[in-house]
Amino acid sequence: MKKILTLGAALVMTAASAATLTGAGASFPYPLYSKMFAEYKKATGDDVNYQSVGSGAGQKQILERTVDFAGSDNPMNDDSLKSAPGKLLHIPTAIGAVVPAYNVPGVDGRLNFTGKVLADIYLGKIRLWNDAQIAKINPGVKLPTLPITVARRSDGSGTTYVFADYLAKVSSEWKSKVGVANSLQWPVGIGGKGNDGVAGIVKSTPGSIGYVELVYAKQNKLTFGAVQNRAGKYIVADNGPAALAAQGVVIPADTRVSLTNSANADAYPIASFTYVIFYQDQKYGNRTEAQAKELRDLLSWMVSSGQQYNEPLDYAKLPANVAAKAKNIIKSINYGGKKL
Known part of the structure; x- marks a missing residue:
């Protein structure tokens, strides 16, 4: 020994x-x-x-x-x-942090997303990149008339749980129709195994969007969006905004707690x-x-x-x-x- x-x-x-x-x-x-x-x-x-x-x-x-x-x-x-x-x-x-990574040819810069828009994309209600809901929160951006290809996990996934947990807090329709779990009955989408699988779909598919952990978006050189938090600010995921999601949260003795949709005004909401x-x-x-x-x-x-x-x-x-x-x-x- x-x-x-x-x-x-x-x-x-x-x-x-x-x-x-x-x-x-x-x-x-x-x-x-x-x-x-x-x-x-x-x-x-x-x-x-x-x-x-x-x-x-x-x-x-x-x-x-x-x-x-x-x-x-x-x-x-x-x-x-x-x-x-x-x-x-x-x-x-x-x-x-879990980020919405996307591949939209011709769109330079970072797109904004609200929780409702993300929920409606994953519910299959928003099907085109130039949908009025996306255009409204991205003024001045020329969005293509391009179908949205939704990428999501095919395996039992904590990243899925975190993303769904956030969507359930901001969309009553998501909460009632899809819910929160490691594995979901997805309304739409192409499945990939692991964060790397979803990142691979986004990287190779024009018009796609997928949720991945921040490091996978960076490693694959994927563009990812800013997400509106509870205070109404569009926040780009990074160490600081992710850490702020835990600030002010009561941490139980067993540490089992959700950090999504933080009330902190500068926190990233999908952490x-x-x-x-x-x-x-x-x-x-x-x-x-x-x-x-x-x-x-x-x-x-x-x-x-x-x-x-x-x-x-x-x-x-x-x-x-x-x-x-x-x-x-x-x-x-x-x-x-x-x-x-």
Whole structure:
């Protein structure tokens, strides 16, 4: 068993043996987790194998106890938690923004969107880019008479949940007809797997629009719109406006909370925590106490030293009060009732 020493912000491995932890779930934080886990291996020698399979699949795998942790952009609901074979815990690791990325030939600059316009596009009510509702909020922009191709997720997705959660708050029709879930009965659209799948559809399809996490829009060089927030301002997604979505929000002890449609006047309205989900009691299956400690150490690092990687990859860092709650949750991890 190896010994870990903390030197400033770094974890240094002092013995040869290294652990491998497995996780699966949300594609939303995958670019961040790829960087985090690469840096964590440099510091500790421990491998973290994270599969970007969507929040729905991640939640399923943690319920089946086939991974050490799940990644999800939406917290599991009470019914799902009750179905688990043990007590599941959530900790946020970052705040991300979901943006409407589009491919409209001949349109330079950034388009504005309201929640109602986005809902009506995804309800199939707005079908052309020069629709009067889009033209009204984009004065002076010459919009083409081009059909809108709607891109959306085909897999169980936390990004879908966040986008639908926002639409349900701003459109009563969306709330009643479609609702909020990881997987939806879509009125229209072409499905893509993962954020990268939706980004790929938008990139290759003139006239398309799709919702993706901010970093995927930037990595694919997609144009994305400004979205009107509750205060009536059109906000372009970035670390600052995403972080402001959590400002003033009461964070419950278990950290399960929605950040969409924030009342903060300068917040970006389609923002969310992304979560890691794991069992409080780590003694199950063939797990050892050493594995439990490895997971605890990883999670502790992610909400402390690991936060330095959030902003360079276009995710907002955890607010101090949220990081503190996450650390308290991690401290509650045990092994067969024994505190680690």
